[in-house]
Amino acid sequence: MTMRDIPPVVVGRLPLYLRTLCYAQQEGLTTISSHELGRRLSISAAQIRKDLSMFGEFGKQGTGYPVAALIRQLRRILHVDRVWDMALVGVGALGRALLAYQGFAKRGFRIALAFDNDPHKIGQRVGPFVVQDVARLERALQEADIRLGVIATPASAAQAIAERMVQAGVQGLLSYAPIHLQLPEHIQVEYIDPVIYLQRMTFYLGAVDQGAAAEALAEATPCGQD
């Protein structure tokens, strides 16, 4: 179990199961069926059973899965039965929101270091953090043994920052910069670009009353990214 030959699409669902199980636990459920878990996630019960069965036999016929035990198992499988320290680069509006976000600590993550290259920001306090000079990135990451990075820089800076973090030993990157990073294969990378998600939706939304559409037409929207 916890093999590395699990289909990536299955790995992608495990955190959703964990999150949903946590809510169920807070509601007082001690047991949950694949059907109920699937209902809460709009995923089929068969899929959930198949996914979980890749890691062991966690359920019991007739009653379903024990919530607390399954949470423990998933946290072990996902390696969030510990706290992961992260380094944040880019203390703009988004970076500050991430520094303030309480949801990381509650689910196994903690921003330990924050960097920027703006002399006005370096040394500044942001909540419990002091913004570090990005020039110190490599040294600070190695000293703190950081393995996860969060990129909240402009797109134009992201590739170079990513390479430096990888050089300093980072193995996973969560990038909010709207650009695809070129990195060694063994590096885990996940992207969050809200515009990508919005455009996936507008594909399906289609036709609009032409009053609103005319208001700001085709060439009014430049291609600019950054």
Next chain:
Amino acid sequence: MTMRDIPPVVVGRLPLYLRTLCYAQQEGLTTISSHELGRRLSISAAQIRKDLSMFGEFGKQGTGYPVAALIRQLRRILHVDRVWDMALVGVGALGRALLAYQGFAKRGFRIALAFDNDPHKIGQRVGPFVVQDVARLERALQEADIRLGVIATPASAAQAIAERMVQAGVQGLLSYAPIHLQLPEHIQVEYIDPVIYLQRMTFYLGAVDQGAAAEALAEATPCGQD
């Protein structure tokens, strides 16, 4: 073309093609091959050609795709050859970062209205915005004919807000709340929960030196979400 029977996975890649083509255009390229586009996105050339061929014949043998024309086509296909007004609910740290984000306007989106339920925030100016009372949500959305919503509330408020927005005519929702929303099938929903992405990465990161791991162990990480 622009049919609704395009595989969702293909629709999901189109915005990536558009974004990458825009960068290529900024670099001065007038033409790009499927191979080069694929290289920049870590996607196979065959896949890109197959995806694009579902909407028409945009390329030319021997030379590739004309960048400007393909950008125009993709913007038309994705319906971002216009500006989409959006309503934001939840003006916390994340909401403020979204209100300040310049990347929306540059790529076809604009936050037109911002709502909160905190009396201290209502009426407050945030950049060019005045925070509205969420009690006015339905009326304001209908008046402004808003079809896209962004949820940046705590998870506990998200489902109710989503239902109210849908009631007011919203057809697509981008939710930053870490919870799966139960909504009618015809509503488009996309989710951004950074912890989900982080946990997908830590699955692969695995073993850690036990000094760091011991520092904050299993039961130190509660399940709490909100």
Next chain:
DNA sequence: TAGATTGTTAATCGATTAACAATC
């Protein structure tokens, strides 16, 4: 012309679903 690259087909690969025996 020769080299490059598209659009498309067929083959391969992978993921989801349906169904059910086992069993709590």
Next chain:
DNA sequence: TAGATTGTTAATCGATTAACAATC
């Protein structure tokens, strides 16, 4: 016991890749 639900198999469904004729 009877009803519910798991784990697993086989069948279905969908997505990706390889290959190549067409052609710029």
